[in-house]
Amino acid sequence: MSDSDTSGGLKSCEAIANTMIGHFVTRLEVEAARQGGLTAQDVRRLAEQFMGQEMARFQPTFRRSYDSCTALRESRQWESTRRRPFDRVLMKSFAHLFPARQGDDGGQGLLSRRVIPGFNMAVDKMIGPALYEQCQAKSQAILERHRTSSGTHDWAAVQADPETHALTNDVLVVVAHYFAHFERRRDWFLTLVNSHLGKVAATAPDVHWQLTEHGFAELMRALFADLRAALVSAPAVLRKRYGDHTVDTVEAFLRRLDQV
Incomplete structure (x- = not known):
């Protein structure tokens, strides 16, 4: 503050x-x-x-x-979270699901920004704190490569950086494995997020908002959108990098999401 x-x-x-x-x-x-x-x-x-x-x-x-x-x-807490580069990289993929806000991503309003603290906590638990911090450090290095002459960062370039895509995919394949038992893990995710929603004023329009099964599916579909596209455009590359079993697990997770 x-x-x-x-x-x-x-x-x-x-x-x-x-x-x-x-x-x-x-x-x-x-x-x-x-x-x-x-x-x-x-x-x-x-x-x-x-x-x-x-x-x-x-x-x-x-x-x-x-x-x-x-x-x-x-x-202020959420803005501080957004300054953690890997958090911002992940959230960028589903930011269009947030309500529109001047000077920020958003548009559809399906999700509330109150989801952010619980989402970050869930990612930390799914991939482990060591990998989570490694991702933050690697994202920070990518961020520094895209510093502009004015001292700010070109986030569009950060998002488009091939290393960002590779880093994100490395994390998402771990997340997909975590949802091998889909319903049980989905319920765990919903409980964790909804018990750690960001606080808002009593008069805020999203004061009673909760992440639902539908919202979970939309969030995950957006989060995995680039990886899903890569599975179509370059499946051999992904199978070489991660192995057949991992790619099959990701595809099974995406098929299960599409059934929600």
Whole structure:
């Protein structure tokens, strides 16, 4: 989170605190004028009354502040995740299933961006943390090769890089093996993702969103789209690289997805 975001959050909390304290001081002044003075016991009694009466009135303000901070925090977490290059490479394949958002991928709206934390966790568990971190490191090296003169990165070139395709395929064949017992593994994936959805404000349109079996199938079809195309255009190359058994496993997984 940037300094400006942190400052904004602190100012919001400060404003709420100042308002509450100001109201309480006013109550004390009114009671002191009415009674001709206040004892410590009077102050404590008034404080308890104030908390009981005013907390309910300020609850909507607290909720709005909490929801705004939560949404901002989750947004920053997701943006941090997107900066992990391999995560972004994988998500790019199904980003068109997210709702449209200015300056970002998206369009169909079948999936919610809330899926991202659980998806990344599932990938980590399916391929193992060691391979996952190797993929991050290799993706970072690819990313650096496509740094522009302005210091940014050409993500289109990163996605089109043959090494990116090879790295992604290496991971997806492992994922396909993981779904050899399709229904059981699909249910595991759904449970994991839906129990680790990114948090959003209570008023967000996707606050009640859950990944369904249909959504899972669409996500996986998009994730495996390039590998599926390669199975058609260059099956011999893939069989030489991964072996017949692995390619057969991938094809069986794709056929099972098409039945959903």
